[in-house]
Each structure stands twice: as C-alpha cells, then as structure tokens.
Amino acid sequence: MKFIKNLYFSNTFFICxxxxxxxxxxxxxxxxxxAVAKIAILGFIVAVVADFTLLYRRxxxxxxxxxxxxxxxxxxxxxxxxxxxxxxxxxxxxxxxDEIPVQFQVRDFGYTATIPVNGHHAISFHLRPVKRGExxxxxxxxxxxxxIGLINRRFTFDQQAMVPVYPSFMQMHKYELLAISxxxxxxxxxxxxxxxxxxxxxxxxEYVLGDDPRAINWRATARKSDLMVNxxxxxxxxxxxxxxxxxxxxxxxxxxxxxxxxxxxASLVLSNIALKKEDKAGIITFxxxxxxxxxxxxxxxxxxxxxxxxxxxKTKYQESDYEMLYAQIRHNLHQRALLVLFSNFGSVNALYxxxxxx
Numbered sequence: 479m480k481f482i483k484n485l486y487f488s489n490t491f492f493i494c495x496x497x498x499x500x501x502x503x504x505x506x507x508x509x510x511x512x513a514v515a516k517i518a519i520l521g522f523i524v525a526v527v528a529d530f531t532l533l534y535r536r537x538x539x540x541x542x543x544x545x546x547x548x549x550x551x552x553x554x555x556x557x558x559x560x561x562x563x564x565x566x567x568x569x570x571x572x573x574x575x576d577e578i579p580v581q582f583q584v585r586d587f588g589y590t591a592t593i594p595v596n597g598h599h600a601i602s603f604h605l606r607p608v609k610r611g612e613x614x615x616x617x618x619x620x621x622x623x624x625x626i627g628l629i630n631r632r633f634t635f636d637q638q639a640m641v642p643v644y645p646s647f648m649q650m651h652k653y654e655l656l657a658i659s660x661x662x663x664x665x666x667x668x669x670x671x672x673x674x675x676x677x678x679x680x681x682x683x684e685y686v687l688g689d690d691p692r693a694i695n696w697r698a699t700a701r702k703s704d705l706m707v708n709x710x711x712x713x714x715x716x717x718x719x720x721x722x723x724x725x726x727x728x729x730x731x732x733x734x735x736x737x738x739x740x741x742x743x744a745s746l747v748l749s750n751i752a753l754k755k756e757d758k759a760g761i762i763t764f765x766x767x768x769x770x771x772x773x774x775x776x777x778x779x780x781x782x783x784x785x786x787x788x789x790x791x792k793t794k795y796q797e798s799d800y801e802m803l804y805a806q807i808r809h810n811l812h813q814r815a816l817l818v819l820f821s822n823f824g825s826v827n828a829l830y831x832x833x834x835x836x
Contacts, residue, residue: 484632485530486621491628494522529626538565542620544576544637550613551648553735553743555604562601562620564593571623573630574601577616581609607643608734610742610789615639645788646743653747654754680709717760717774717815718752720745721807724765724791725798727822741820742788748818749784760815761787764803765794771810800835 501515545559564570575588582605593599607613620633682698685705698706722728722745728738749759753776760774761784772787798821807817819836823829 484634486630486632488623488627488630491526494628498522525626526628529624529628532566532568532624532626533622533629533631535566540564540566540570540572540620540622540633542574542618542633542635542637544615544618544639546615546639546641548641549647550605550607550641550643551646552607552610552643552739553646554648555606557602557604560601560603560618561598562591562593563598564596566624567595568624569594571625571627572599573621575619575621577618578605579613579615581607581611581613606734608739610643610645610739610791613641613643615641642789644785645739645746647746647785649743650747650750654750682706683709715756715758715776717758717811717813718748719760719762719774719811719815719817720748721762721764721803721817721819722791723798723819723821724763724769724794725821726793726795727798727824728820729793729795730822736793737822738791738793742791744820745818746785746788750781753781759784762803762807763787763791764798764806766796766799767802768806769794771806774815800832804835 498515498519501518504515541563543561545561547556550556560574560576562572562574570593571590572593573588573590575586578584578587589601589603591599591601616638618635618637620635621630622633623630682695683706684702685694685707689707693707693710695706695708722738722741724738728736728741730737732740745761749761752759756776758774758776759780761770761772763769769791770787772783823832
C-alpha cells in the first residue's frame with residue numbers, strides 16, 4: 479500500500495493491524511474486548527500520525543553517498559563504502575538498498591543499520607567482479623523508520639557512476655611487494671649473484687682466489703699495487719614478452735573467471751616485476767590472427783600501456799593459429815627475448831598438432 483510518495487508501511491504496521499482486526503472481531507462476542515479494541519485502534523492511529531509527523535518534518539533529514547574507487551580489480555574483493563548521516567532528533571533505523579551493477583546479478587542487495595541522533599554511520603562491503611569492462615552503479619535507496627517503526631520513508635540519492643574493471647592490479651601490487659622484500663627467503667628462494675661472461679659492468683674489487691684472471695684490471699692494479707679485477711653481472715634490459723592466446727579454449731571458466739582473465743592477470747603481474755627489475759616488458763595477443771603487439775620497453779609509461787592493452791582484450795571464438803604466431807614472432811622480434819605463452823589445449827592431440835610450432 480502506498481498513499482503518498484515515498485511512504486511505505488512496515489511489517490510491524492501490518493502485524494499490529496491484523497491484531498486489531500482480530501481483537502475487533504472478538505469484541506462482538508465479548509463486550510470488554512470491544513472496548514479494549516476501540517482504545518487500541520485509537521492508540522494505533524495516534525502512533526501512525528506521530529510516526530508520520532516525525533518522519534516527514536521539513537528541513538534536512540538524512541544524507542547518504544557511496545564511496546567508490548577509481549577502478550575495480552578483476553577477480554579480487556573490492557571494498558565499497560556507503561556513508562549515511564542522520565539529521566533527525568531521534569535514532570534512525572535505515573535499510574539501504576544499493577543498486578549495484580547488473581553484472582553481479584543481485585536484485586535486492588541491501589543491509590540495515592541504526593544511526594544515533596545527529597550521528598553518522600559508514601557501511602563497508604566487498605564486490606568481486608569476474609569480467610573486465612564498464613560497471614554502472616545506480617541510485618542509493620534509504621528506507622528510514624523511527625523507533626515507533628510503523629511506517630518507512632524512502633530517500634533516493636542520485637549516486638549513478640561508472641567504474642571500469644581492470645586486470646587484477648591488486649595481485650600486481652601484492653607480488654610487487656613480495657619481489658622487492660625478503661619474504662622470498664621464507665619459501666626457500668634466495669638471490670643468486672652469478673659471475674658470468676656478460677658485459678654488464680658492476681664494480682672493481684680486489685682479486686680473490688677463484689676469480690677469472692681474464693677480468694684483471696691492469697690499470698687499477700698498477701694504482702693499488704694489488705691485483706684488482708672487474709666484476710660483471712648478468713645483463714639487464716632483457717626483453718620479456720607475455721603471449722596470450724585469445725582462442726575459444728581460453729573462454730573456459732574456472733571459479734568465476736575465464737582462463738583468458740587469469741592469463742591477463744598473470745601477464746600484468748609478470749610484466750610489472752620485469753619492469754621493476756629493469757627489464758623490458760611487452761605483450762602479444764593472438765587467436766586466428768595477431769591481435770596486439772606491444773613492443774617491449776622499459777619507459778615510465780610502459781606499465782600503463784600494458785594495463786590498457788590488457789583491459790581491452792576479448793576472447794575470439796576461432797581456433798588459434800600457431801603457425802601464424804610463429805611467423806609473426808620471427809618477423810617482429812629481432813633480439814633475444816623470453817617468451818611466456820598463456821594458452822589452453824582442448825585435448826592432448828590438439829597439443830601434439832602444435833608442437834612443431836612451439
């Protein structure tokens with residue numbers, strides 16, 4: 479039942495009304511019950527009028543807004559906050575109905591809270607998107623009721639917003655911190671300094687038993703009157719390419735995410751670590767034809783370019799052409815590079831057919 483705009487009767491209202499009807503019917507058989515029914519009906523009417531008067535006072539009554547991040551991380555729990563402020567002179571019970579994006583397939587996403595007099599309340603919840611793209615949030619509906627609780631007044635706040643869902647930058651930051659910290663030692667992984675024959679110069683130090691005599695620096699030796707050797711480390715600025723298969727087999731879902739999205743998230747993590755370690759990172763996507771080739775680079779804007787490329791990738795429903803991929807790589811890559819291929823094969827026979835190109 480709805481008599482005026484934004485006025486709704488609560489469940490308590492209908493329970494009390496049902497009790498009054500029963501009491502009124504009993505009053506026909508028992509005169510004392512009839513007198514009690516008349517008093518109860520009068521009290522009920524007074525309570526409804528008082529409830530209505532309190533809720534529909536003039537002036538500023540309630541304020542609410544939704545706090546969203548600039549972008550959401552695909553496959554991760556993203557925190558969303560709703561801030562509600564109460565300007566009434568009494569505690570307010572609110573039920574919040576949030577119009578979240580249709581991709582989550584939740585029609586009655588709501589939660590309740592009690593806000594003190596002239597107080598505020600922050601509600602926090604998490605959403606886990608499983609597809610990249612644009613997510614549109616709708617309005618914010620607040621159903622407020624007084625301590626009497628017979629009627630509800632709806633407040634609607636225009637909080638429409640579009641938030642893009644990008645590849646999992648949360649996982650990217652997580653593994654970035656893991657890579658630059660010493661936590662890798664806990665898993666038995668340690669940094670190994672390899673003294674090789676590369677030309678990446680690091681420093682000059684005194685000769686110790688076991689050093690390569692060919693690395694002796696005779697000028698430094700003459701100045702120090704001690705044997706000094708050049709110390710070299712593995713070359714940096716190596717090219718690392720993540721090759722992502724966008725064929726039909728990559729559409730297979732696993733725990734909500736498609737295999738393509740897992741490949742995209744992993745490529746973002748790996749590319750970020752490569753850039754942090756002063757190597758060059760690039761992206762290649764393919765299906766029945768080459769999709770995107772982002773040349774490996776280590777410039778400052780490379781990570782943002784990789785993120786934008788991965789954001790726009792979609793699965794193709796054709797069979798992946800590895801012969802074409804091999805030819806394109808030979809044509810476009812002219813230096814030694816580490817190639818990391820993300821793919822999926824429907825059967826062992828399908829893998830055997832591609833082995834010559836791999």
